[in-house]
Amino acid sequence: MHNMESSPEQDNFVKLSYILLNIVAQHFREYFVKLWDKKYPNEKWHDDVAKRNLKLQSMLVSRDGRQKQDMYSQKILKGDEQNWDISTLIRAILDSGFKLLEGCRPPDERTSPLRESEEIEIIRRIRNEDYGHITSMSCSLDAFMDIMTEIRSVAKNLFGKDVEKKNLQS
Numbered sequence: 001m002h003n004m005e006s007s008p009e010q011d012n013f014v015k016l017s018y019i020l021l022n023i024v025a026q027h028f029r030e031y032f033v034k035l036w037d038k039k040y041p042n043e044k045w046h047d048d049v050a051k052r053n054l055k056l057q058s059m060l061v062s063r064d065g066r067q068k069q070d071m072y073s074q075k076i077l078k079g080d081e082q083n084w085d086i087s088t089l090i091r092a093i094l095d096s097g098f099k100l101l102e103g104c105r106p107p108d109e110r111t112s113p114l115r116e117s118e119e120i121e122i123i124r125r126i127r128n129e130d131y132g133h134i135t136s137m138s139c140s141l142d143a144f145m146d147i148m149t150e151i152r153s154v155a156k157n158l159f160g161k162d163v164e165k166k167n168l169q170s
Helices: 008-039 049-059 071-077 086-095 116-132 141-159 161-167
Strands: none
Touching: 008 086, 008 116, 008 141, 049 071, 071 086, 086 116, 116 141, 141 161
């Protein structure tokens, strides 16, 4: 039987999980709704659910005109952003066809300040490289501090200065 005591690296991983899955995801949910309401001021996200879901269906079609069948599109089509995970939220904001933000520039062409889409790409990279596709539940203190610095910067730039102070203390 394995020792069930956790190491500091495992504790860091658990903290990172909580931050990405709970705190960052909730802010992205609110951010998505804000972007939607800005883009479609006459069709606010929470106003008419049936009308919104028809709009979602019409927008989530592939190039050949068929309804997209990928996992993310199916979650988005349910129209309940409270049940969207961080990957689905990022897909809805960046890759859905809603065109809620200006697209990302190639990494070698990016200059400060970054576009909102490029800030979101940082979270996508963190989710994929440092959390989503890993070989163990471990995160060194140095890596954790680097990740938190990136998350705090993105949170401040996307969600406002107070978010970092209220929610993202390690």
